[in-house]
Structures are given as structure tokens and as C-alpha cells.
Amino acid sequence: MAILEATKIYKTYGNKFNKQEVLRALDLQVEKGEFVTIMGASGSGKTTLLNVLSSIDRVSQGTITIESQNFNRLKDKALAEFRKHHLGFIFQEYNLLDTLTVKENILLPLSIKKVSKQKANEAFAAVAKELGIADIANKYPNEISGGQKQRTSAARAFIHEPSIIFADEPTGALDSKAASDLLNKLSDLNEKRHVSIVMVTHDPVAASFSQRVVFIKDGQIYTQLNKGDQTRDAFFKDIIKTQAVLGGVQHDH
Secondary structure, X not given: OEEEEEEEEEEEEEEOOEEEEEEEEEEEEEEOXXXXXXXXOOXXXXXXXXXXXXXXXXXXXXXXXXXXXXXXXXXHHHHHHHHHHHEEEEEOOOOOOOOOOHHHHHHHHHHHOOOOHHHHHHHHHHHHHHOOOHHHOOOOHHHOOHHHHHHHHHHHHHOOOOOEEEEEOOOOOOOHHHHHHHHHHHHHXXXXXXXXXXXXXXXXXXHOOOOEEEEEEOOEEEEEEEOOOOOHHHHHHHHHHHHHHHOOOOOOO
């Protein structure tokens, strides 16, 4: 069952004298519980695609539905309410509030939804345990590592049990160990909680943790790879090969 459907979406910037078409008649479906990665060269439209899918930006034409709700037609107030219940976000820059503790940052989505203190604490305990950050609950962002900040950001995205989580280069600021740790945790949460994840990354290692990779070129879907029963290493090699072709350069791997 598709949780997200994008149909014939266009995104255009500029005016009629100087128009730049970034997305062109693009169709995409994401199934419930699926972990999908979007990849493409710089300027291919992958970040724009993530922005319109996640309601950060609006499409110029076409429809995007999440949980059967066409949110492109929603007014700003209704859209904010929709985000509050259905969407989670993980950004490369963490977007944590420095004046709040790790626990307070994670609980923000629940405080906005006015969840009771007891339920909020129970939800925090569960997600903090799953992401291995229970021991830093009372620390502030400037007292923890980059990897811990990103896991805090991930916990905040998961805690209100959204329908879908959008991750924009979540490992971009992390070293390889912290990145691998985060991706393993995201994969585990994806499987345990059946939350769909749509991630943009340039990193084939990060992409290999997902179930499907969608390659974007010139604002359209160029090709897709499904992991299926492959090992992560085999899937990684397939991603590398496709990246090489997409970039116009063939490499032997």
C-alpha cells in the first residue's frame, strides 16, 4: 500500500522570461514501511524533490498525497497541523535548540501535540533506548558529539510516530563510524516501527542501507534499484555502478 504518491509533479523557478524547470512530470510512490533513497548529481533536482515531497516547498503543478491527503491544496495552518501529525524530519545540520537538553529537544513534537507528561516520558524512554542516547538525556547539544546530535535529531523525528520521515543528507556531517551507527539505528527503527523513510544522500554507503534507490537526472527519474535479497555489499556495488553511468563515467568495480 502506497503511503506517498507524487503524480506528474513539476517545480519551476523564475518567470516566463527566465524559467528554470527543476522537476518535470515526475511520478513516485513510496510504500508503507519502505526505506527509499533519492540520489543524483548536483543540480539533478533531488533536494528540490525532497523539499516538495516533505511540504517544505510547494509544487508548481501535479499532486502529492500522503496518507491519501493531497497536502498541496492545504492552507498554511492546515499544512502545519498535517506536518505535526504525519511528518518527521532529520536534517544534516541537526536543527537542535541549544537552550534545551537532549530530552527536551526530542520531546518537542509531543509538547506541540499536547501529549500528557506520562505518555511523553514513556515515548522518550523507548526511542532513546532504541537510539542509544538514554544516558545523555540531560546534556545540552554543545556537550555531545555530532553522532549523538544526529541520533537526537532522529529520535525527535520518530517520537510522535509519524507516517513518514524525510532525511536530508543525515550523515553528511558525520564521520564514517557515526554515520554507520546512525544508519543501522534508522534501519532498525524502520523495521520495528514500520515508518517509511525517504532520504536524500550523495553517499552510496548510506544509500545501501535502504531498500530502494531512486536516481534523478534532469528533474526526472532516470532509473531505480531494488535491494531485494541482496547483501548490503552487493547492493552498494550496484549503486556505485549506476552512479558511474549516471555521471557519464564508467568505472570498474
